[in-house]
Amino acid sequence: MSEKSTGVVNSGLKPEAKKGSDSALQVMNGEHHPHQCWSCGDMRAEHFCGACGHVQPAEPTDFFSFFGLPRKLELDEAALERGFYALSRKLHPDVYSRASAKEQAWSLEKTSQLNDAYRTLKDPISRTEYLLMLEGIQLDEQSKKATEKARASGAEKKQSVPPELLEEAFELNMMLEEAKMGGVDKDLRAQLTATREDLTARLNTMQDELRGAWKRWDSGDSGATARMVDVLNRRSYLCNLVRDIDEVLS
Amino acid sequence: MEDRVVGIDLGTTNSLVAYMASGPSLAQPDAPGKGVFIIPGEDGLNLVPSVVALDLDNQMLIGNDAREALLKSPDRAVYSVKRLMGRGVEDVQAELKLFPFHLAEDLVPGEVLRIHLGERTYTPPEISAHILRQLKRNAERFFGATVKQAVITVPAYFNDAQRQATKDAGRIAGLEVLRLVNEPTAASLAYGLDKKQNGTIAVYDFGGGTFDISILKLQDGIFEVVATNGDTHLGGDDIDNLLIAVAVQDIAGDLGVDVRQYPDAVQRLRRAVIEAKIALSSRDTADIQVELPEGKLYQRRITREMFEQMVQPIVDRTLEPCRKALKDAGLTASQVDEVVLVGGSTRIPLVRRQVEALFARKPHTELNPDEVVALGAAVQANILAGGSDETKDMLLLDVTPLSLGIEALGGVTAVIIQRNSTIPASATEHFTTGVDGQVSVAIHVLQGERELAKDCRSLARFDLKGIPPMPAGLPRIEVRFLIDANGILHVSAREQRSGKEAKIEVQPSYGLTDDQVEKMILDSYDNAESDMLERLLIEARNEAQTILAALVKSRSSEAWKMLSITEQRKVDELESKLRLAMSGDDHNSIQWAIDELNKATMHLAELMMDAAVGSALKGKTMESADVGEGPTAPHPIGKAEFS
Structure with missing residues (x-):
């Protein structure tokens, strides 16, 4: 496939590109900002050109815009997957292995954006974290990045324990200390398992709290971000506790 | 016509090259494999052993020939080089105890390894390039056209350095590597050709040197890998080494011989335990018998039960990566719809039982576990070459195995x-x-x-x-x-x-570095040229020998006497010219002398033929009608096998 000058309809077009029969794809590709195709000059090109099928130059974009989605948190994960598959079929380097070097580079760049965007958006937690980051909101000390940073600098990580967990966390730490000193006997194992179950139940409740915050955000309440930060911080604290228990139990 | 893109499985033990036809023209109408097939070597065999050896004339031998050479002079052969790809001297200390790799002495940590072979040292990518070049030649002979592009498979759990080393090997061999594909993923493509269905599959790939587990989600032709795990140093080699170690102990105890002092005996032992291992996949007992130095003989009967007890710990090491992959995929074993077995080591009944127990379902073994990866590589090659009806909806979405x-x-x-x-x-x-x-x-x-x-x-x-x-x-x-x-x-x-x-x-x-790879490409061209010249010279000399032998024989025949004196003088003169040319090393002048002599003896050959026909009519044998064999015919294109 060689480069064609602008304005000439490329005869080497991929027939399936024209059909556009995949409804999920049209949503995903449709709310992006259309531009002129470098290859055939069609004015409605998005990630790729609907008329000639050619990939378009990659440009920096946020993950929501990449999928043509509004910056909202409740999203149809099945539709996101369909969009991911449909765009993969159009953008993947496999499709451009005989194309010009320029198109191969764009395809590589766009597909990595697509994969990064899909990976971030399909997971409810990373989707929320990503939106908060886009909104310029810092997560507290328990966030993964912060944990890594603290570990890197050798500083003791600040542990702001969620108030309702103070008592339980204290007891758990006693148990974990005991386990480290004298090993895990049957009793201790039972206690730890019970605590783990309780923590997992709390984590599930947090999912609901998070969803509640999403609804507020999606309907225009920008104050919902504070709630999300709170839930995520408590959640990551809980996750750390569960991880500590798992370490001891294994 | 577009260049053909072949699929290559560059294995630890064996390597294969496969092709999938794009259009109906080449597709074999009677092939159940939808036109995907393994390209056999000159010997008609699909598997090219991943062994490289130098014979005593410093000719590079590859594959089955090299495997024979390994038994005779183990110090001039390299096998399982895949284990060294992308690794440093400090990584391979454990391997060195088990494999007869002769590393260069002056290696420093962080440097690419170099292995002694004859008078030179070679890096692992250069050794691998020899194997790739053989596969390239096999494909070129099959198609009667040059092959310049390939998809090469690598273990899913290969890291960046191991992948880069494989790509470098391709470049050194004169191949543009369009894509490196993970072996289990390639296998799933080969299976996916026949079974167009949606669901979750696990590919358990236990080969000669590596173990991979990949979990994939199949949906309308999209092969999405959701998790992969493995061990790049776990395979049939480890089973072999264990069996050898047991036998070495056995021999020291029973016969008082330290086999490790005799590299050729170790190689015979190695072959014997491999044969026993293979036999035990279909039989309950296998006998090992190896001749040792000092006229001693090692004999041992192994039952399958003993074998399974010995290798259990090795097989168990594959289970943890499986559990990790399932965990990363967020699945339980029972949520996997299909399990596919890949790699020669999955022929071991114990391995099959373990996999069946882990996933609680019978694994698929329809496709030959030695060939399925190469077939899958050919499918991916077809996709990259523009696709065909069978592959137009297929797309592979793979993952990075390591953070x-x-x-x-x-x-x-x-x-x-x-x-x-x-x-x-x-x-x-x-x-x-x-x-x-x-x-x-x-x-x-x-x-x-x-x-x-x-x-x-x-x-x-x-x-x-x-x-x-x-x-x-x-x-x-x-x-x-x-x-x-x-x-x-x-x-x-x-x-x-x-x-x-x-x-x-x-x-x-x-x-x-890029410069190093470029230099190796140049070196290999130089060598390839001198290799070729040398081969042409040997061939020309052989042909000359045949003709001269026939000529000597014909001088005592009746037909010789029927030639005119002028004819006889001409033949005599050309004979000495040929002998002179043979003492030199220019294959062209030898070939010229052969052609001239051939022309001059045409009449003689006719007369001898007539005499032979005459004597045959009289009831005599045709023995005296031997006019020599002439140049050997080029090898006909091998017939493809379909699986």
């Missing part, structure tokens, strides 16, 4: 791309300076799952150079890490305040 990180303060690993991320994948990180006026920043890139940098695989060290002098902390250098569809890392950097593209000097920790 990518950078060394942060305090020697810890900061993960920037998680393992099992779909590739291509990228990450952007920002760096700054710690000292006023600092103009460069060092970055250490790692691969692995460990918390400390020293426990991860060092991929490369970068120096970001050319940062404009500024107060500490002011520069903002954006570094972009991109893992491409081959699983290979690319890095670019930019200083954002000045907008300057920061220069990066990549020092791959265990890789060849």
Whole structure:
């Protein structure tokens, strides 16, 4: 496939590109900002050109815009997957292995954006974290990045324990200390398992709290971000506790 | 016509090349495999043993010939070189105890390995290139046309350095590697051709030197890998080495012989235990019998029960990666719809039972476990070449098997791309300076799952150079890490305040630099040419010998006497010319003398033929009608096998 000058309809077009029969794809590709195709000059090109099928130059974009989605948190994960598959079929380097070097580079760049965007958006937690980051909101000390940073600098990580967990966390730490000193006997194992179950139940409740915050955000309440930060911080604290228990139990 | 793209399985024990026809013209109408097939070698066999040897004339032998040479002179042969790809001298200490690799003595940690073979040393990519070149030649003979592009498979759990080494091997062999495909994923493509269905499949790939487990989600032709795990140093080799170790102990105890002192005996032992291992997949007992030095003989009967007891710990080591992969995929074993077995080691009944128990379902074994990866590589090659009706909806979405990180303060690993991320994948990180006026920043890139940098695989060290002098902390250098569809890392950097593209000097920790690869390509061309000249010379000499022998014989025949004196003189003169040419080393002049002699003896040959026919009519034998064999006919194109 060689480069064609602008304005000439490329005869080497991929027939399936024209059909556009995949409804999920049209949503995903449709709310992006259309531009002129470098290859055939069609004015409605998005990630790729609907008329000639050619990939378009990659440009920096946020993950929501990449999928043509509004910056909202409740999203149809099945539709996101369909969009991911449909765009993969159009953008993947496999499709451009005989194309010009320029198109191969764009395809590589766009597909990595697509994969990064899909990976971030399909997971409810990373989707929320990503939106908060886009909104310029810092997560507290328990966030993964912060944990890594603290570990890197050798500083003791600040542990702001969620108030309702103070008592339980204290007891758990006693148990974990005991386990480290004298090993895990049957009793201790039972206690730890019970605590783990309780923590997992709390984590599930947090999912609901998070969803509640999403609804507020999606309907225009920008104050919902504070709630999300709170839930995520408590959640990551809980996750750390569960991880500590798992370490001891294994 | 577009260049053909072949699929290559560059295995630890065996290598194969396969092809999938794009159009109906080449597709075999009676082939159940939808036109995907293995291209056999000149010997008609599909498997090319991954063995490279130098014979006593310094001719490079590859495959079955090299395997024979390995038994006679083990010090002039290399096998299982895949275990050394992309590794440093400090990584392979364990291998050295078990494999007869003769590493160069002056290696320093972090340097690409070099292995002695004859008078020279070779890097693992160069040895692998010899195998690839053989496969390339096999394909070229099959098609009667040059083959320049290939898809090569690698273990899913190969790291960046191992992948880069494989790609380098392709380049040295004169192949443009369009894609590196993970072996289990390739296998799923081969299976997917026949079974167009949606669901979750697990591919358990236990080969000669590596173990991989991949979990895939199949949906309308999309093969999405959701998790992969494995061990790049776990395979049939380990079983062989265990059996050898047991036998060596046995022999020392019973016969008082230290076999390890005799490399050729070790190789005979190795072959015997491999044969026993293979036999035990279909029989209950196998006998090992090996001749030892000092006229001693080692004999032992192994039952399948004993065998299974011995290898159980090795098979068990495959189960943990399976559990990890399932966990990463967020699945339980029972949620897997199909299990596919790949790799020669999955022929072992114990392995099958373990896999069946783990996933609680009978695994698929319809396709030959030795060939399925190469067939899958051919399918991916077909897709990259533009696809065909069978493959037009197929798309492979693979993942990176290991997390990518950078060394942060305090020697810890900061993960920037998680393992099992779909590739291509990228990450952007920002760096700054710690000292006023600092103009460069060092970055250490790692691969692995460990918390400390020293426990991860060092991929490369970068120096970001050319940062404009500024107060500490002011520069903002954006570094972009991109893992491409081959699983290979690319890095670019930019200083954002000045907008300057920061220069990066990549020092791959265990890789060849581009210049080194270029030099090896040139070396291999030079060698290829002298190799070819040498082969032509040998062939011409052989042909001359045949003709001269026939001529000597014919002088005592009736037919010789029937020639005129002039004819006889002409033949005599050309005979001495040929003998003279043979003492030189120019194959062209030998060939010219052969042709001249052939022309001059045409009449003689006719007379001898007539005499032979006459004597045959009289009831005599045709023995005296031997006019020589003439040049051997070129090997006919081998017939493809379909699986």
